[in-house]
Amino acid sequence: MRLGMHGEAGQKSTPDSWTIGGKILTSRFFLGTGRFPSPAVMLQALQASGAEVITFAVRRVNLDEVADDSILQHLPEGTLTYLPNTSGANNADEAVRIARLARAAGLGDWIKVEISADARTLLPDPVETLKATERLVKEGFTVLPYTSDDPILCRYLAEAGASAVMPGGAPIGTGLGILNPYNLGLIAEQSPVPVIVDAGLGSAKDAVQAMELGAAAVLANTPVAKAGDPVAMAEAMSLAIRAGRLARLAGRIPELPYASASSMEAGKLSSFAADAAWMEAAQG
Amino acid sequence: MRWRKYRKGSFGMKKLDFSLYVITAENYHPGKTMEEVMREALYGGADIVQLRHKTAKESELLEKARLLRGLTREFGVPFIVNDYPQLAIEADADGVHVGQEDHGLREARELLGPDRIVGVSTHSLDQAMAAEDGGADYIGVGPVYPTGTKPGRPAVTLNYVRQAARHVRIPWVAIGGIHLGNAQEVLDAGATRLCAVSAIVGSEDPAAVCRSLKAMISSSVSGAGEAEIMLNGGRHRTGSMTLQQLVEEKGLTGRRIVAEADGTIVPREEWSGLRLRSGMTVELVHFVGGG
The missing domain is CATH 3.20.20.70 (Aldolase class I)
Structure with missing residues (x-):
């Protein structure tokens, strides 16, 4: 398979498409919509990212605010796949309730299960996440749970009918990158459903790493929205995701403990000084 | 009708x-x-x-x-x-x-x-x-x-x-x-x-x-002004008789919001038929930025 970067970055001419819940996607970048400096910047970043799936949250309408602070009014209609999350839920019941509210808005049946049981780390509650996934799958949702980077839990989630699993690299918004590449690699290797690395990434290098570890996609919000230049970072992440994906498909070299020269040994003009001295001593 | x-x-x-x-x-x-x-x-x-x-x-x-x-x-x-x-x-x-x-x-x-x-x-x-x-x-x-x-x-x-x-x-x-x-x-x-x-x-x-x-x-x-409901977590006295009127009262007409009354989602087409009663819990939600 050849995946050259034909033309401009972000152009969707790649045959490397993939599928979630029957939906064919060409971009491997899911963009979160929170914390951008303004809706206008968010929109430009969205464009620069090439993302086809965007996430958002369900909240009470602010009744004291006259202006419409809904995110949807700013988005182009009909081109995006919406992935609302259940953030704010502390257990499966609350997540199911939020998921139903989100679906009632009439923008599809995808739902990112996000259940935090701890305010300091916002780490996902594995037990409630699995329960909510089971219930929402039964209710006909396309369920993408945000989960700990635990290979066994990810397997249970896939068995429960999750359409993808979304292990976190690090706690939400920390920018710490991928804290346990071993686990993520294992999840990617064994998962029967696409693995989307979600949460905790800091910059483009983390996106490359996620993709090289075998992730199908990356979900990022804070590293883009809070970057010095969110639009430029959106493009950087997009390129990084493509770079990491290409590298993964290309097949990286094995890691070795010592050097392995790029040119052949025969015909070289001299030896390393240290080696020559050693040989002299040996002959002497 | x-x-x-x-x-x-x-x-x-x-x-x-x-x-x-x-x-x-x-x-x-x-x-x-x-x-x-x-x-x-x-x-x-x-x-x-x-x-x-x-x-x-x-x-x-x-x-x-x-x-x-x-x-x-x-x-x-x-x-x-x-x-x-x-x-x-x-x-x-x-x-x-x-x-x-x-x-x-x-x-x-x-x-x-x-x-x-x-x-x-x-x-x-x-x-x-x-x-x-x-x-x-x-x-x-x-x-x-x-x-x-x-x-x-x-x-x-x-x-x-x-x-x-x-x-x-x-x-x-x-x-x-x-x-x-x-x-x-x-x-x-x-x-x-x-x-x-x-x-x-x-x-x-x-x-x-x-x-x-x-x-x-x-x-x-027409018991105007008589219903006291819980709206988005706060007490709210309203003259609105129906959910539809409440949405209008709050200036939310035409907005993509979802309504829940006493824990049940109310489809938009039922808003005008849903009468508000004192003690009712109403939630009006929408989508905001999030990851």
Whole structure:
């Protein structure tokens, strides 16, 4: 398979498409919509990212605010796949309730299960996440749970009918990158459903790493929205995701403990000084 | 409303606009004629009348129907015949009311055509939905309380009234054992139309009872400023009668929001049918930026 970067970055001419819940996607970048400096910047970043799936949250309408602070009014209609999350839920019941509210808005049946049981780390509650996934799958949702980077839990989630699993690299918004590449690699290797690395990434290098570890996609919000230049970072992440994906498909070299020269040994003009001295001593 | 599909353009009696439904029951007023009693009820404000007489012969019934047809026409209110679609046509009634017997609604509709009213008695939300889907113009919701006019039928309680208030989209009237002493709690449960039988026709002064019931209905229905609900986590006093009005009151018309009342999502098309009641918990949510 050849995946050259034909033309401009972000152009969707790649045959490397993939599928979630029957939906064919060409971009491997899911963009979160929170914390951008303004809706206008968010929109430009969205464009620069090439993302086809965007996430958002369900909240009470602010009744004291006259202006419409809904995110949807700013988005182009009909081109995006919406992935609302259940953030704010502390257990499966609350997540199911939020998921139903989100679906009632009439923008599809995808739902990112996000259940935090701890305010300091916002780490996902594995037990409630699995329960909510089971219930929402039964209710006909396309369920993408945000989960700990635990290979066994990810397997249970896939068995429960999750359409993808979304292990976190690090706690939400920390920018710490991928804290346990071993686990993520294992999840990617064994998962029967696409693995989307979600949460905790800091910059483009983390996106490359996620993709090289075998992730199908990356979900990022804070590293883009809070970057010095969110639009430029959106493009950087997009390129990084493509770079990491290409590298993964290309097949990286094995890691070795010592050097392995790029040119052949025969015909070289001299030896390393240290080696020559050693040989002299040996002959002497 | 649903009935519009039956009658394109001109609206006659089919424009079902009533709040106090009175049904005849001659056994409750010995010594007074049906005409006297119903005239008093109409004076008192009854705005739809049904002839019900389960034991009369058809010829006798037709005579009564013609009499009531004339009387209701004087007051300009719709006249409905219980159970006999053919007789309703012969007496030029505005419609017929049927029970839950097999195919009652369908057969009545076939006989009466699209322009006349067909009402259906229902005793559960399932029956209400079936009647709605079957093209009923209105339904009866009851018996709310045990009643002498329908002995043996278990009361459906205020629970079904609350369900109807939330889910039924065609006009519906609470019926069964309703009198001045309990009408308020039926209205509080969400009813906007009441039907009383013995409480009216069996009273010494049917006109006075009708006036009192009408007053209760209108003050309940237009009980502006009286509902205190929990809205998005805060106490909120509102003059809005329905969820739709609340959304308008909050300047949210046309916004892509989702509404939940007492823990249940309310589809947009049901907002105008959902009456706000004190103590109700309403959540209005939408999408905001998030990861």
